[in-house]
Amino acid sequence: MITCGLDVGSSSTKGVLLEDGRRILGTAIEPTRGNPAAAARRVLEVLGEEGNVLTGDIDYVCTTGFGRSGLPERDLQVSDITSSGRGAVFLFPGTRHVVDIGAQSSRALAVTETGKVTRFKMNEKCAAGAGRFVERCSKYLQVPIGAMGPKALDAEHPRLISSVCAVLAETEIINNVAEGVPLPDMLMGIFLSLAQRSHALMRYVGIAPEVTLVGGLVHNPGMVRALSQTIGCPVNVSPQGHYAAALGSAMLGRARKLRIEQGVSPSAAVA
Amino acid sequence: MSALVAGMDIGSTTAKCVLLEGKEIVGKSLSPVGVDIVKDAEVALELALRDARRERSEAAFIAGTGYGRYKVYFGQLTVTEISCHARGAHFLFPGTRLVLDIGGQDTKAIRVGSSGEVIDFAMNDKCAAGTGRFLEVCANALGFDIGEIGPLSLQARHPLKVTSTCTVFAESEVTSFVSRGKEPKDILAGLHASIVSRSLSLMQRVGIEPEVTFTGGVSRNEGMVLALRRRLGAPVNVSPLSQFMGALGAALAGQARCEGAAA
Numbered sequence: 001m002i003t004c005g006l007d008v009g010s011s012s013t014k015g016v017l018l019e020d021g022r023r024i025l026g027t028a029i030e031p032t033r034g035n036p037a038a039a040a041r042r043v044l045e046v047l048g049e050e051g052n053v054l055t056g057d058i059d060y061v062c063t064t065g066f067g068r069s070g071l072p073e074r075d076l077q078v079s080d081i082t083s084s085g086r087g088a089v090f091l092f093p094g095t096r097h098v099v100d101i102g103a104q105s106s107r108a109l110a111v112t113e114t115g116k117v118t119r120f121k122m123n124e125k126c127a128a129g130a131g132r133f134v135e136r137c138s139k140y141l142q143v144p145i146g147a148m149g150p151k152a153l154d155a156e157h158p159r160l161i162s163s164v165c166a167v168l169a170e171t172e173i174i175n176n177v178a179e180g181v182p183l184p185d186m187l188m189g190i191f192l193s194l195a196q197r198s199h200a201l202m203r204y205v206g207i208a209p210e211v212t213l214v215g216g217l218v219h220n221p222g223m224v225r226a227l228s229q230t231i232g233c234p235v236n237v238s239p240q241g242h243y244a245a246a247l248g249s250a251m252l253g254r255a256r257k258l259r260i261e262q263g264v265s266p267s268a269a270v271a
Numbered sequence: 272m273s274a275l276v277a278g279m280d281i282g283s284t285t286a287k288c289v290l291l292e293g294k295e296i297v298g299k300s301l302s303p304v305g306v307d308i309v310k311d312a313e314v315a316l317e318l319a320l321r322d323a324r325r326e327r328s329e330a331a332f333i334a335g336t337g338y339g340r341y342k343v344y345f346g347q348l349t350v351t352e353i354s355c356h357a358r359g360a361h362f363l364f365p366g367t368r369l370v371l372d373i374g375g376q377d378t379k380a381i382r383v384g385s386s387g388e389v390i391d392f393a394m395n396d397k398c399a400a401g402t403g404r405f406l407e408v409c410a411n412a413l414g415f416d417i418g419e420i421g422p423l424s425l426q427a428r429h430p431l432k433v434t435s436t437c438t439v440f441a442e443s444e445v446t447s448f449v450s451r452g453k454e455p456k457d458i459l460a461g462l463h464a465s466i467v468s469r470s471l472s473l474m475q476r477v478g479i480e481p482e483v484t485f486t487g488g489v490s491r492n493e494g495m496v497l498a499l500r501r502r503l504g505a506p507v508n509v510s511p512l513s514q515f516m517g518a519l520g521a522a523l524a525g526q527a528r529c530e531g532a533a534a
Binding site for chain 1: 306404
C-alpha cells in the first residue's frame with residue numbers, strides 16, 4: 001500500500017510517499033506561497049516523479065499542517081501535533097520528546113513508543129522562537145539562511161540576545177553589528193535565544209530522553225548545537241526531520257486506510 | 272527669580288529636552304538617538320538651549336529620564352520614566368488620573384493621584400505589539416511614512432480586523448491583505464484598532480479612571496487618538512507637548528529637588 005503524507009506549512013509544503021508504512025519512496029518540498037492547494041498539488045507531482053509512482057497508484061492522501069484543509073482531494077486530515085509525533089518516532093524509535101520548530105510556530109511534544117502524543121505545549125502567537133525569526137535575521141545580517149548554521153559553529157563568545165520579542169531583538173542585533181560583534185557570535189546568540197524559547201516549551205511538557213528535533217532547522221548545525229547545549233542532553237537529528245509531520249501523516253493515513261479495509265467505520269478509524 | 276532647569280528624556284529612538292523656568296517652558300528640542308547615546312544627549316541639550324536662546328552655564332540643574340538616562344552623565348538627577356510621565360501629565364492636565372504612554376518600543380499605563388503621584392502602573396516592554404514599533408513596521412510594509420498613517424486610517428470605510436498579536440505576523444497579515452486587494456486605509460484602521468486593544472488591556476490592569484491623558488510619540492497620531500476615544504467612550508487629553516511629557520516630568524522633578532535644596 002502506498003500512502004502520501006502532505007504537510008502544508010505556512011512557509012513550505014512537504015510531502016512523503018510511504019510504502020507499506022515502512023519504506024520512504026520519495027520526499028518533496030515546495031514553497032506554499034499562500035496557496036495550499038497549488039503547493040500540495042505541486043508536491044504530489046514531484047513525489048510521483050521521484051517515487052516513480054502514478055497518482056492513481058497512491059492509495060490514500062493524508063494532509064497535515066496549517067493549510068491541511070486546503071486540498072479538496074485529500075482523503076484525511078490530521079493535526080500537525082499528532083503527525084510530527086508519529087514521524088519523529090518513525091525516524092528515531094527511542095524518541096520520547098519532540099521539538100518541532102516551524103516557520104510560524106513551535107511546539108514541544110511528549111510521545112509514547114508508538115509515537116502517540118501524551119502532552120504538548122505550543123507557541124503560535126509570537127515569532128520569537130519560530131523559524132521566521134531566523135529568516136529575518138538572515139535578511140538583515142545578509143547571511144544566506146543555509147550559511148547561518150555552519151558560521152555559528154565558529155562562535156567563540158556567543159552574544160546572547162536579551163529581548164524576547166523578534167522585533168525588539170532585531171534592534172538589539174543591529175546594535176551588536178554597530179558594536180562590531182563578530183558574525184559567528186551574533187549567529188550563535190540568535191540560535192541560543194531560539195533554543196531558550198524552545199526549552200521553555202519543553203520544560204512545560206517535561207523533558208525525557210531521547211529528544212528529537214524536527215522541522216526546517218534540522219539542517220542547521222548551529223541550532224542543533226545551541227539546543228543540545230541549552231537543554232543539556234543530545235538531540236536526534238535526521239535530514240528527513242524536515243519531513244517528520246508529512247511522514248507521520250502518511251503513517252496515519254495508512255492506519256486509517258487499513259481500518260477502513262477491515263470494515264471499521266471511518267469515524268473510529270484514527271486512534 | 273526661579274532657576275532654569277533642564278529635563279531630558281533619552282528614549283530608544285529620540286531624545287527630548289525641556290527647559291523649565293518657574294511654570295514656563297522656555298525651550299525644547301527633539302532629536303534622534305543613534306548608537307552614541309552620550310553624544311545624542313549632549314546634542315539634545317544644546318538644541319534646547321539654542322531654542323531658548325540661553326547658555327549652558329545658565330542651566331542650574333539637569334535631570335534625566337528614559338531608558339538612556341544613565342548616559343546623561345552631565346545631569347545631577349535621574350528619575351524613572353513612570354514618575355516623569357505622571358508629573359508631566361499632571362502639570363499639563365491637573366485632572367489626569369490615568370496616563371497612557373505609547374512610545375517607540377514600550378507602552379505604559381499609569382494611575383495617577385490628585386497631586387501627580389504614581390499610584391500604580393502596568394507596562395509592556397517585552398514585546399513590540401502594542402507599541403509605536405508595531406505601527407512603524409506595519410507602515411513600512413504598506414510603504415507609508417509613520418506620519419501619514421494616522422490621518423489615512425481615519426478615512427477607512429471598511430476597517431479590517433488584524434488577528435495577529437505578534438508584530439512579525441501582523442506584518443505578513445498586512446502583506447496578505449494588500450495582495451488580496453484591500454485598501455491601505457482599511458488595513459491601517461485595523462492596525463490602529465489592534466494597538467488600542469492592547470493598550471486597553473494594560474489600562475484595565477491599573478483601572479480606568481477619567482481623566483485619561485495620552486502621551487508618548489504615538490499620541491501625535493490623530494488616528495490613534497480618535498480610535499482610543501471611541502473605544503473608551505470618553506474624552507482623552509492630548510497635548511502638542513505629549514512627546515515631551517517625560518522630559519517635562521524630569522524638569523519638574525529637577526525643579527522640586529532644586530527648591531528642596533534651596534529651602
